Amino acid sequence: MIAHSDSERALKSQRMVLELLQSDMPEPDYTLKNELDRWSKFVDLGKPRFQSRTEPPADLSHPAIAVNLAACIQCTRCVRACRDVQNNDVIGYAYRGARALPVFDLDDPMGDSSCVACGECVQACPTGTLMPSNGMGLIKPDKQVEPVCLYCGVGCLLTYHIKDNKILHVEGRDGPSNHNRLCVKGRYGYDYVHHKGRLTKPLIRRDDAPKDKVGIDAVDPNDPYTLFREATGEEALDKAAGGLRKIRDQHGSSALAGFGCAKGSNEEAYLFQKLVRVGFGTNNVDHCTRLCHSTSVAALMEMIGSGAVSNQVEDVANSEVMIVISANPTENHPVAATFIKNAAHTPGKTLIVMDPKGNPLVRHGHYYLQFKADSDIAVLNAMMQTIIEEGLTDNEFIATRTTGFDELKEHLKDYMPEKIAPICGIPAETIREVARMYAKAKASIIFWGMGISQHVHGTDSARGDLAVSHLGPDRPPRHGPASAARPEQRARGLGFRPDPDVLPRLRKC
Numbered sequence: 001m002i003a004h005s006d007s008e009r010a011l012k013s014q015r016m017v018l019e020l021l022q023s024d025m026p027e028p029d030y031t032l033k034n035e036l037d038r039w040s041k042f043v044d045l046g047k048p049r050f051q052s053r054t055e056p057p058a059d060l061s062h063p064a065i066a067v068n069l070a071a072c073i074q075c076t077r078c079v080r081a082c083r084d085v086q087n088n089d090v091i092g093y094a095y096r097g098a099r100a101l102p103v104f105d106l107d108d109p110m111g112d113s114s115c116v117a118c119g120e121c122v123q124a125c126p127t128g129t130l131m132p133s134n135g136m137g138l139i140k141p142d143k144q145v146e147p148v149c150l151y152c153g154v155g156c157l158l159t160y161h162i163k164d165n166k167i168l169h170v171e172g173r174d175g176p177s178n179h180n181r182l183c184v185k186g187r188y189g190y191d192y193v194h195h196k197g198r199l200t201k202p203l204i205r206r207d208d209a210p211k212d213k214v215g216i217d218a219v220d221p222n223d224p225y226t227l228f229r230e231a232t233g234e235e236a237l238d239k240a241a242g243g244l245r246k247i248r249d250q251h252g253s254s255a256l257a258g259f260g261c262a263k264g265s266n267e268e269a270y271l272f273q274k275l276v277r278v279g280f281g282t283n284n285v286d287h288c289t290r291l292c293h294s295t296s297v298a299a300l301m302e303m304i305g306s307g308a309v310s311n312q313v314e315d316v317a318n319s320e321v322m323i324v325i326s327a328n329p330t331e332n333h334p335v336a337a338t339f340i341k342n343a344a345h346t347p348g349k350t351l352i353v354m355d356p357k358g359n360p361l362v363r364h365g366h367y368y369l370q371f372k373a374d375s376d377i378a379v380l381n382a383m384m385q386t387i388i389e390e391g392l393t394d395n396e397f398i399a400t401r402t403t404g405f406d407e408l409k410e411h412l413k414d415y416m417p418e419k420i421a422p423i424c425g426i427p428a429e430t431i432r433e434v435a436r437m438y439a440k441a442k443a444s445i446i447f448w449g450m451g452i453s454q455h456v457h458g459t460d461s462a463r464g465d466l467a468v469s470h471l472g473p474d475r476p477p478r479h480g481p482a483s484a485a486r487p488e489q490r491a492r493g494l495g496f497r498p499d500p501d502v503l504p505r506l507r508k509c
């Protein structure tokens with residue numbers, strides 16, 4: 001079929017549709033970027049000839065989002081953004097004919113609905129029907145700044161729209177981990193930037209400031225100037241660098257150390273370790289990832305030879321089976337969770353959520369294994385036992401790339417699902433079903449979270465996740481000598497070696 005979009009009839013229809021839509025547009029603008037106005041101008045449309053409908057009232061019940069349905073053109077982009085992109089299922093399309101309009105839950109005020117304020121609908125709306133509250137979208141920014149969101153490790157890219165050095169509103173940018181999506185924290189959690197309690201000038205401790213506890217306790221906590229005085233940036237930097245240099249020169253490099261923060265970007269982390277290694281002259285540098293995920297790092301180092309995760313979250317798009325165990329990405333890493341949810345709703349893919357207490361991802365899962373608290377290792381071992389017993393292992397991979405498999409096999413003999421079922425509370429047949437599914441899939445991925453790593457036996461639990469992933473599905477051809485395992489890895493029994501081409505599909509979150 002050949003469709004002519006610029007025939008006389010097509011152009012007439014386009015103008016008519018635009019004119020009908022324009023006739024319902026309210027007088028005030030709600031956005032500076034009205035797509036309807038742009039296209040009307042493009043076809044040189046004048047004042048519409050038709051009478052306007054009765055305008056629905058504004059819904060200003062939400063603290064962050066203003067809803068002016070008077071400007072709605074029923075394009076349903078907001079419905080798609082809410083349901084298909086973010087999988088929040090709050091916005092629906094209700095009523096019929098001329099009354100049709102987007103609604104929140106059961107046509108509730110937005111502020112009373114189950115909206116999680118991700119703002120995806122605001123970003124999608126072409127007419128300003130959904131906009132940042134308080135008319136922020138109508139103020140012309142004088143500049144844009146493009147940072148990385150500081151709240152969690154997903155690393156979403158943002159654009160701050162700024163006027164007079166105040167953030168007006170935020171939009172998502174197309175970054176590798178967010179593809180324009182944001183969550184409530186990245187999109188609306190910026191007011192702290194302008195909080196009156198923030199330091200806006202460098203402060204240096206006053207020479208006459210008390211140094212003992214009694215003196216410090218007596219100081220007014222709301223008045224920093226009793227302890228500090230204002231300084232210029234140069235003076236503060238000189239003072240800090242001078243102090244560090246003095247310690248290094250007097251006591252040696254090992255008297256200094258640096259501990260990096262997860263809120264820093266990769267580039268900042270790189271610069272920080274450079275400062276410590278080159279400036280301080282010591283390798284005493286660490287990062288908080290190795291604190292909260294120290295167990296994961298230990299297991300990863302031991303079993304694949306690298307402490308880093310092997311995959312992007314969005315690799316769920318390439319997986320048939322996804323296991324999320326003891327992690328709550330919907331609340332902790334909301335944008336990453338949207339990609340998991342998208343995959344879970346893709347035909348042919350299976351999401352298995354394993355968690356003793358449940359989380360919002362469960363409603364998107366095909367399986368929910370609510371094992372009893374503290375029985376995660378037993379469940380993972382029972383899954384491994386099933387995979388080995390039923391001959392679902394990738395024997396060539398095991399023979400050429402792992403050590404200690406026979407010991408593992410022997411150890412797992414005690415972990416028949418039928419024996420583990422009463423311990424973990426999951427029926428044996430379900431454990432077997434899930435293990436088979438994971439092992440037979442063309443590609444599988446495991447995500448684990450703090451429920452695994454911040455546990456008294458977190459390293460063992462992470463080892464279990466890693467071991468299941470190694471026994472899993474058929475892999476593409478592998479390369480590299482089997483002897484690549486380090487001796488200390490082999491000595492510890494389960495020395496799986498890293499393979500850059502086929503690193504197991506794992507992620508801790």
Ligand code: SF4
Pocket residue numbers: 071072073074075076077078079102124125126127128129130
């Ligand atoms: S995206 Fe905006 S204009 Fe389109 S249906 Fe939703 S509210 Fe209406």
Ligand code: SF4
Pocket residue numbers: 149150151152153154155156178181182183184185186187333334335336
């Ligand atoms: S998921 Fe939310 S908090 Fe995390 S980086 Fe993205 S916008 Fe920020």
